Amino acid sequence: GAGVSQSPSNKVTEKGKDVELRCDPISGHTALYWYRQSLGQGLEFLIYFQGNSAPDKSGLPSDRFSAERTGGSVSTLTIQRTQQEDSAVYLCASSFGLYTGELFFGEGSRLTVL
Amino acid sequence: KNQVEQSPQSLIILEGKNCTLQCNYTVSPFSNLRWYKQDTGRGPVSLTIMTFSENTKSNGRYTATLDADTKQSSLHITASQLSDSASYICVVSAQTTDKLIFGTGTRLQVFP
Numbered sequence: 001g002a003g004v005s006q007s008p009s010n011k012v013t014e015k016g017k018d019v020e021l022r023c024d025p026i027s028g029h030t031a032l033y034w035y036r037q038s039l040g041q042g043l044e045f046l047i048y049f050q051g052n053s054a055p056d057k058s059g060l061p062s063d064r065f066s067a068e069r070t071g072g073s074v075s076t077l078t079i080q081r082t083q084q085e086d087s088a089v090y091l092c093a094s095s096f097g098l099y100t101g102e103l104f105f106g107e108g109s110r111l112t113v114l
Numbered sequence: 115k116n117q118v119e120q121s122p123q124s125l126i127i128l129e130g131k132n133c134t135l136q137c138n139y140t141v142s143p144f145s146n147l148r149w150y151k152q153d154t155g156r157g158p159v160s161l162t163i164m165t166f167s168e169n170t171k172s173n174g175r176y177t178a179t180l181d182a183d184t185k186q187s188s189l190h191i192t193a194s195q196l197s198d199s200a201s202y203i204c205v206v207s208a209q210t211t212d213k214l215i216f217g218t219g220t221r222l223q224v225f226p
Contacts, residue, residue: 105157
C-alpha cells in the first residue's frame with residue numbers, strides 16, 4: 001500500500017478481554033516498529049522487527065503483550081487479559097532498514113479498556 | 115542515561131508569526147536527530163533527519179538546526195499557518211542502541 005495501515009482504528013473492550021492490533025507496513029520495508037502513546041505522553045517503544053525477527057522484546061510492558069510478524073510483512077500486536085492501564089494509542093511504523101532513513105507511521109489504533 | 119528534553123511544553127502564537135522550538139539531548143554517541151509533526155489523532159510525520167555533520171536543514175517553512183557540540187537542536191517555523199497546530203516531537207538515535215529516544219513533544223497552537 002501507499003502508507004502504513006493499521007486496524008482497527010478504534011477498539012473499545014472490556015477489562016480481561018484479549019485484543020489484536022494489526023499493522024500492514026509499506027511494501028518493501030524490512031523494519032517494523034510498535035510504539036505506545038498514552039494521552040499527553042511521548043512515544044514508548046514496545047518492539048521492533050527486522051524481517052520476521054524481533055531481537056529485543058524488552059520494551060513490552062508485561063508478558064500479556066506479544067507480537068509477531070509473518071512473511072516479512074503484516075505484524076500483529078496481541079494484548080491478553082487487557083487492563084485499564086493498557087488504554088492508549090498503539091502506533092506502528094516501518095522503514096527500509098532498521099532506523100535507516102525515514103520512519104513512516106500509521107495513524108494508530110486507539111485502544112480503550114473499560 | 116539517554117534522554118531528550120523539549121521546550122516549551124506548549125506554545126500559542128498568532129497566525130503569521132514565527133516560532134522556535136527547542137530540543138536538548140544527552141544521547142551518546144550521537145547518530146541522528148529527527149523532528150516529527152503529529153497532528154491530533156494522527157501518526158507522526160517526518161519533517162527532517164539530521165546527522166552529525168549537518169548544522170541546518172530546511173523543509174519548506176520548517177528549518178531545523180543542530181549543534182552537536184552543545185547537544186541542542188531547534189525547529190524554526192516561519193510565517194506560521196493554522197495547519198501548523200500540532201505536536202512537534204524531537205527524536206534522537208544513538209550509534210550503540212537499536213532504539214530511538216523520543217522527546218515528549220511541544221504542543222503548538224496557532225490562532226487566527
